[in-house]
Amino acid sequence: MENWNENKSTFWIFALPGTFWLVVFFMIPLAIIWALSFGEQVSLTKTEVTGTLEHYIRALGDPVYLKIIWKSIWMSALATFFCLLIAYPIAFLISFVRGRLKMILLAAVILPFWINLLIRTYALIAVFRSRGFVNFGLEWVYKTLAMDRLFGPFQPLELLYNNGAVILGLIYVFMPFMVLPLYASIERLDKSYLEASLDLGASQFKTFWRVSVPLTMPGIVSGIILVFIPMLGSFLIPDLLGGTNAQMIGNVIERQFKAANNYPFGAALSFLLMYATFAALALRAWHASRSKGNDV
Amino acid sequence: MALLSRTRLEPLEFSRRWWLRLYVGAIFLMLYLPIITLIAFSFNESKRNIVWRGFTTKWYWKAWNNDSLIDAFVNSITIAVISTAISTIIGVMLAVALWRFRFPFKSAYEGLAALPIVVPEICMGVAMLAFFSRVTGFPTDWIWPLNLSAITVAHIAFSFPFVTVIVRSRLSGFNMELAEASQDLGASEWQTFWNVIYPYMKPGIIAGALLAFTLSLDDFVVTFFTSGPDTLTFPVKVYSMVRFSVTPEVNAASTVLILITVVTTLFAMRFQSPDKIEPEN
DSSP states (O other), X not given: OEEGGGGHHHHHHHHHHXXXXXXXXXXXXXXXXXXXXXXXXXXXXXXXXOOOOHHHHHHHHSHHHHHHHHXXXXXXXXXXXXXXXXXXXXXXXXHHOOTHHHHHHHHHHHGGGGSOHHHHHHHHHHHHXXXXXXXXXXXXXXXXXXXXXXXOSOOOOOOSSSHHHHHHHHHHHHHHHHHHHHHHHHHHSOHHHHHHHHHTTOOHHHHIIIIIHHHTHHHHHHHHHHHHHHHHTOOHHIIIIITTTSOOHHHHHHHHHTTSOOHHHHHHHHHHHHHHHHXXXXXXXXXXXXXXXXXX | OGGGOOOOOOTTOGGGOHHHHXXXXXXXXXXXXXXXXXXXXXXXXXXXXXXXXXXXXXXXXXXXXXXXXXXXXXXHHHHHHHHHHHHHHHHHHHHHHHHHEEOTXXXXXXXXXXXXXXXXXXXXXXXXXXXXXXXXXXXXXXXXXXXXXXXXXXXXXXXXXXXXXHHHHHHTTOOHHHHHHHHHTTOOHHHHIIIIIXXXXXXXXXXXXXXXXXXXXXXXXXXXXXXXXXXXXXXXXXXXXXXXXXXXXXHHHHHHHHHHHHHHHHHHHHHXXXXXXXXXX
């Protein structure tokens, strides 16, 4: 590695375009939002930055918004927990498979990443809506069991537009994100530790809890952060699956910037989300530095 | 295949445990079934998306004749191509700079350069909205394709850091002795870059470019905040259709988009082993 001082012109030529883009079209827009979050709306299109904290106070003090913030947090936390629960066995299996099948399984995990989020959410609507596949299947079972003669015609379940639908949607969309860091961590785990534990008489269950889980903790932490943060800020999934009944912070932010045209309040909410992101990243960096060596 | 042989199960042969295989199979089925049914029902004769009434391609014709949908599609492709070209160039250059030079506050800078990858999409979207609507130009009533510049600029901002991360991780495996050998044999620094380092980077560049392409083509949230009424992209148009109703036409349009991104991704996977796609930050 060269010191930039020794070859300044080359350094600047290579570093400048990216740095320019990063500063002008990323840092400055974020700085504007940050400044706006301390501003006041003086007219329909004008905002003055006055250094007020009223929007943060409103976001964290008004029960309406506080409720939505808490709801976003617990729904994301619950969905993250289920993602971890679902993804760990998958990552575990993939790391024990060898050869071509391993590549196929990994590709199958990664592929949904690249299928449009909107389309995946839309696909879930077709599954859950009142005339969707789940209700269709239930109706078929209902009729096969001749229950319509006993209890009257089949009433489709309202599976969409509630918290449950949003949580299922979050799990469905983000679960693959959990598999990769877990897989990377389990793959790096020295399997002879597992053998040693089993040889010394521990059960499979005990080996899993006392050896596999602690040693793959960096992957678990990475996965949780990688999944929880985008869930917390998700907009499309609660918008399409939750309707007006199950809104998250993302929907409130969107409304402030579009329909309500209250940029400063929306900006304050966005920056609460940013602070949460920074906190999570700091947590991850702290955890990584503490368990140096098997960091993911 | 060794998987099917009937020898005694070793304690660590988890890949041969039927319950684990059944479980993973079931999860994969749940992951893919909604998408497969979505694709299947784009060929369904019935307008109601639930009962199979026979094979047809009429929904594709209907989508093809939907002018605003096609306009949105052309917009999306145009944005994706321009964004990919610029993201790849500046992303690769930044990766080379980060790989080759040591400079003050380097790790802080690297963290900053990876920030667009981790910032919640909605924050980036509203930041772009505020930036373009209140601070600087790029009006959406310019002539095509200049009216797409705001969206394109935003797409480049979140795409090029991915290119940088991928190319940077590829470069970290480069053996510096090769460059030294090239210079010992009389090649100039420029020749060494083009004949030794660039060919080594190439798989990373291609993988990064394909990733930038799918990111741009798929983006909904950031585009949603930067597009105007005349600058709809394909996902934004599909969103408005989905909100309106669930029709096989939407399925047909979605299937086309899935096909494009899946083919692009499969190409990308050939150039980069999957574990390297995961950003390291």
